[in-house]
Amino acid sequence: MAWIPHALHFLATCIREPLQYPFMVRALLAGMIVGVLCAVIGCYVVLRSMAFLGDAMAHAILPGVAVACLLGKDLAYGALVAALTVALGLSFFTRRGTVKEDTAIGILFAGAFSLGVALISTMKSYAARNLTEILFGNILGVAPKDLWRLAILAVIVLSAILLYYREFLVISFDPILALTLKLKTERLQLLMFVLLALTIVVSLQTVGVGLAAGMLVTPGAAAYLLARRLPRMMAIAAVIGVVSSVVGAYASYWFDVASGAAIVLAATGIFFLAFLFAPGRGLVWQRASGRKARRA
Amino acid sequence: MKGATVAVPPSAETAMIELEGLTVRYDGKPAIEDLNVQIPAGERVALVGPNGAGKSTLFKAIIGLLPFQGCVLIHGLPYGDHQDCVAYVPQREEVDWRFPVTVTDVVMMGRYGRFGRLSWPRREDKDAVARGLEEMGIADLADRPISMLSGGQQQRVFLARALAQDPHVILLDEPFTGVDVPTQRATLALLERLHARGVTVFASTHDLDLAASQFERVLLINGTVIACGKPAEVFTHENVTRAFQGKVLMVGGAIVVDHCYSPHLHE
Numbered sequence: 054m055a056w057i058p059h060a061l062h063f064l065a066t067c068i069r070e071p072l073q074y075p076f077m078v079r080a081l082l083a084g085m086i087v088g089v090l091c092a093v094i095g096c097y098v099v100l101r102s103m104a105f106l107g108d109a110m111a112h113a114i115l116p117g118v119a120v121a122c123l124l125g126k127d128l129a130y131g132a133l134v135a136a137l138t139v140a141l142g143l144s145f146f147t148r149r150g151t152v153k154e155d156t157a158i159g160i161l162f163a164g165a166f167s168l169g170v171a172l173i174s175t176m177k178s179y180a181a182r183n184l185t186e187i188l189f190g191n192i193l194g195v196a197p198k199d200l201w202r203l204a205i206l207a208v209i210v211l212s213a214i215l216l217y218y219r220e221f222l223v224i225s226f227d228p229i230l231a232l233t234l235k236l237k238t239e240r241l242q243l244l245m246f247v248l249l250a251l252t253i254v255v256s257l258q259t260v261g262v263g264l265a266a267g268m269l270v271t272p273g274a275a276a277y278l279l280a281r282r283l284p285r286m287m288a289i290a291a292v293i294g295v296v297s298s299v300v301g302a303y304a305s306y307w308f309d310v311a312s313g314a315a316i317v318l319a320a321t322g323i324f325f326l327a328f329l330f331a332p333g334r335g336l337v338w339q340r341a342s343g344r345k346a347r348r349a
Numbered sequence: 350m351k352g353a354t355v356a357v358p359p360s361a362e363t364a365m366i367e368l369e370g371l372t373v374r375y376d377g378k379p380a381i382e383d384l385n386v387q388i389p390a391g392e393r394v395a396l397v398g399p400n401g402a403g404k405s406t407l408f409k410a411i412i413g414l415l416p417f418q419g420c421v422l423i424h425g426l427p428y429g430d431h432q433d434c435v436a437y438v439p440q441r442e443e444v445d446w447r448f449p450v451t452v453t454d455v456v457m458m459g460r461y462g463r464f465g466r467l468s469w470p471r472r473e474d475k476d477a478v479a480r481g482l483e484e485m486g487i488a489d490l491a492d493r494p495i496s497m498l499s500g501g502q503q504q505r506v507f508l509a510r511a512l513a514q515d516p517h518v519i520l521l522d523e524p525f526t527g528v529d530v531p532t533q534r535a536t537l538a539l540l541e542r543l544h545a546r547g548v549t550v551f552a553s554t555h556d557l558d559l560a561a562s563q564f565e566r567v568l569l570i571n572g573t574v575i576a577c578g579k580p581a582e583v584f585t586h587e588n589v590t591r592a593f594q595g596k597v598l599m600v601g602g603a604i605v606v607d608h609c610y611s612p613h614l615h616e
Contacts, residue, residue, distance in 0.1 A: 100445075100448060100449070216466065216467070217466075219458075219461050219466075220461075220466075222450070222454075222458070223458055223461055225448075226444060226445070226448050226450065226455075226458070227439075227443070227444045227458070229409075229412070229414060229437060229439055229443060230437070230458060230459075230510075232412060232413060232414055233412050233435055233436065233437050233514075234458075234461055234462040235462060236461075236462075277449065280449055281449055281451070281494040281496075282449055282450060282451060282454065282494070283449050283450060283454075285449075286449050
């Protein structure tokens with residue numbers, strides 16, 4: 054067993070070596086912020102079956118990014134404006150009820166995404182280099198001012214989630230009760246959409262528009278299998294989000310994989326572990342207890 | 350009963366729920382049309398009618414979930430004008446029972462309208478929750494995730510939550526459907542106690558026998574009011590035939606209704 058200390062030493066080097074570069078430290082910090090934020094609000098996305106909506110919202114931000122790029126402005130502002138527009142538009146459409154909700158989402162967001170791609174494709178030189186970055190993120194390219202922005206947005210969104218915990222819980226679990234309790238259901242709904250939009254803007258940097266839904270849904274889905282109360286579910290999801298981001302950032306550094314893909318793959322791996330081994334709910338567990346029950 | 354603190358309405362003579370010219374439309378088609386009725390304070394009223402008569406629609410209009418024309422007055426005031434004095438117990442399928450909350454969490458939701466955003470539940474909120482659980486006989490399930498409850502237990506959780514709301518009016522949508530006999534008995538006992546405290550009880554049911562034996566008043570509807578009054582006055586052959594459109598048999602004084610019959614299939 055003489056190889057064990059060597060292996061550990063090698064692992065430690067692998068972990069420590071990248072940390073001498075400030076860009077890697079920023080990448081890890083950004084990854085952790087995004088991991089926590091996406092995972093926490095993602096719990097509501099999972100519980101309210103809004104996965105499609107989250108994905109669509111992320112895609113619909115693309116035209117905003119493209120316009121900002123054309124105007125030579127900061128891409129994040131374009132994303133922010135687009136995300137807020139999308140959140141407002143969505144709450145308007147879901148209120149009308151003339152088109153089925155998921156159909157409306159599908160139409161609007163496929164259209165918006167196409168508009169974004171069309172705009173970007175006109176920018177010949179810029180397009181090829183930046184499109185993949187916008188679509189799939191680049192965690193190793195986080196600038197110091199990006200990091201500050203991430204941190205501020207994260208604090209805003211997380212405090213809102215904390216402040217409105219009860220309201221969000223009721224409108225998610227039993228909207229009719231929310232109504233009889235005289236909660237302002239529509240406004241709360243809009244607030245949740247806005248928070249979701251802000252979260253997606255934040256996650257743009259690390260996982261991009263194409264994979265934001267992965268960060269929103271996967272940690273929450275895994276945590277759902279492991280927790281029985283919402284606060285615990287959020288905490289577990291946040292841990293999974295952070296671990297996935299860190300693993301992804303290192304994979305991106307050592308193997309030069311697209312960071313967004315690496316992060317989401319890590320989260321997916323954790324989800325499958327939970328799916329198989331979660332106490333009480335995992336596949337393996339259910340098989341085992343089923344066998345025990347048959348024998349008894 | 351320990352420490353029940355339900356405010357008895359000022360005068361037993363005031364009509365608690367008044368519906369005037371209530372009309373609710375789905376896609377332009379009226380589900381309820383020009384419904385007029387007064388439900389006196391503190392009475393137990395059974396809402397009966399065939400499938401599609403608009404029973405759930407009526408409840409949802411009263412709590413403001415559906416847009417309607419006409420007038421809904423509670424305590425003589427339009428619905429929007431008072432605190433959460435109306436508790437609504439929905440059918441169990443209305444919520445997702447796999448949601449990661451415990452029985453206590455759900456019952457505490459009944460108190461959310463009472464304490465401020467940044468405050469923790471107060472002593473009285475915790476007491477109200479404990480009382481609700483106790484009264485429905487589910488105190489031992491307090492910390493259980495709701496995904497592990499049976500149908501009857503789910504129903505009791507909803508009733509406990511409604512109790513925690515300290516309502517003046519309680520609306521129950523099909524509380525006797527699809528629950529076990531103990532839960533049905535517990536529900537009836539609860540309605541009895543609520544009645545004793547002066548709470549107005551308004552429950553829809555398919556069970557005409559229960560409606561006749563356990564309620565002071567029956568409201569028979571089919572899109573609009575067919576009859577309203579004491580069970581013996583309402584359950585006449587003529588009224589029941591009108592409401593259920595021919596799918597009624599009188600067997601030696603008993604009324605037999607075929608609930609599988611849908612008038613739309615025969616149009």
